[in-house]
Amino acid sequence: MTLDQALVAGILSDDGWPYASSLPVDSRDPGRFHALFGRDSLIFSLQVLPVRPDVARATLRALAGLQGQHEDQETDEEPGKIVHEYRARAEPRFEEAGWPVRDGELRYYGSADGTAWFLVVLAALVDSAIADELSACWRAASAWIERALERGRGLVRHGPRQSRGGLVQQGWRDTSDPLQASGGGILGADGRMPDPPLADADTQAVTVAALRAAARLSGEARWLSLAEQTSARIAAAFTPETMAVDGADRPVPGAGSQLGWLLWADALPPAERAAYAERLCRPDVLTDFGLRTLSSAHPQFSAGAYHRGAVWPFDSWLGWGGLRAAGRAAEAERVRTGVLAALKRLGDAPELYAVSPDGPKGIPIANRVQAWTIGARYALEQRWDGRLRP
Numbered sequence: 001m002t003l004d005q006a007l008v009a010g011i012l013s014d015d016g017w018p019y020a021s022s023l024p025v026d027s028r029d030p031g032r033f034h035a036l037f038g039r040d041s042l043i044f045s046l047q048v049l050p051v052r053p054d055v056a057r058a059t060l061r062a063l064a065g066l067q068g069q070h071e072d073q074e075t076d077e078e079p080g081k082i083v084h085e086y087r088a089r090a091e092p093r094f095e096e097a098g099w100p101v102r103d104g105e106l107r108y109y110g111s112a113d114g115t116a117w118f119l120v121v122l123a124a125l126v127d128s129a130i131a132d133e134l135s136a137c138w139r140a141a142s143a144w145i146e147r148a149l150e151r152g153r154g155l156v157r158h159g160p161r162q163s164r165g166g167l168v169q170q171g172w173r174d175t176s177d178p179l180q181a182s183g184g185g186i187l188g189a190d191g192r193m194p195d196p197p198l199a200d201a202d203t204q205a206v207t208v209a210a211l212r213a214a215a216r217l218s219g220e221a222r223w224l225s226l227a228e229q230t231s232a233r234i235a236a237a238f239t240p241e242t243m244a245v246d247g248a249d250r251p252v253p254g255a256g257s258q259l260g261w262l263l264w265a266d267a268l269p270p271a272e273r274a275a276y277a278e279r280l281c282r283p284d285v286l287t288d289f290g291l292r293t294l295s296s297a298h299p300q301f302s303a304g305a306y307h308r309g310a311v312w313p314f315d316s317w318l319g320w321g322g323l324r325a326a327g328r329a330a331e332a333e334r335v336r337t338g339v340l341a342a343l344k345r346l347g348d349a350p351e352l353y354a355v356s357p358d359g360p361k362g363i364p365i366a367n368r369v370q371a372w373t374i375g376a377r378y379a380l381e382q383r384w385d386g387r388l389r390p
Helices: 005-009 038-047 053-065 092-096 114-125 128-133 135-151 201-218 222-237 258-264 270-280 313-325 329-346 371-382
Strands: 085-087 105-108 242-245 251-253 354-356 359-361
Touching (some): 053 114, 114 135, 258 313, 329 359
16 A cells, blocks of 8 residues: 555645644544654654655754754753654643743754664665754764763763653653653552653663664774663663663663663664563464553553553554564564555544554543554555665
């Protein structure tokens, strides 16, 4: 099948980069992410890269134009950092909630992994012209990752927030309050917030991929050495049952879809990969309709929880690529066909869904048309995993 052009039209800006979600398609659709998001827009760009490389170029240029230049604790801006969320005219709700809106504009940098995704997409594009054009940008992004690893004792960590508003957890499982009813973010088994600065497994995975991307872009072997060091640090800090480590390097337990990210990115030493793949394939994580964000055996699990039980098509796409890379072809195919079946049954391109004994179920908080769900459907249909091979 080809890319759904009708859905794509609803999420592409006039400049060619994707909004994270469309505007609401009906009264039941929150449609709340109709903005440029670093992480989301880049992942969609990677998913559709084989057929729409123009989207990647537009996204990279837009984000390069917003790249962090100085330190700002209110906006989480740092030199070289890629913006998390940009709204030229933010809705009043953002300022009312304490977000750093200035002269009506929201330019917020609270993302631990957006900068890494910038490097991954630029390297995957294999376009020397735009790599040269954005040379100063990707070099600054690489330097930001290197500094983040240094201050994080070999891991990229986030938090605590130094100002009101914004996100207290800044991996892709991001949230302003992990105790809220929607089930966003990461909690310990006892329901408490882990002590920051938090290092989530998902962010570490894409960090390793970004270091290899920096090596490709620069031709400098030192980035490969740093990737190997980071991989070893991950192996020392994490197990297949670990979702994150807190500021004191205590593990935050929870098997889930993050294991697929680590496999997708080749972020683990070869000897560790089989155990992670085996854990990902157990029935408390692998369902008939995709990979759960959190094991159903975890005390904080709920099938409809935003990051603690629901299934996200983009997240499962990465897990599919990771399982395939680990040699688990049968289970990878189960993920691929299961997500496609769920999307066909639910219609539109939902941000996430619950998996119950009766199959996939819609979740009210989910956007009905999410960019990286459109991209996941295309990439799964085409068997494109977007991986940067070592």
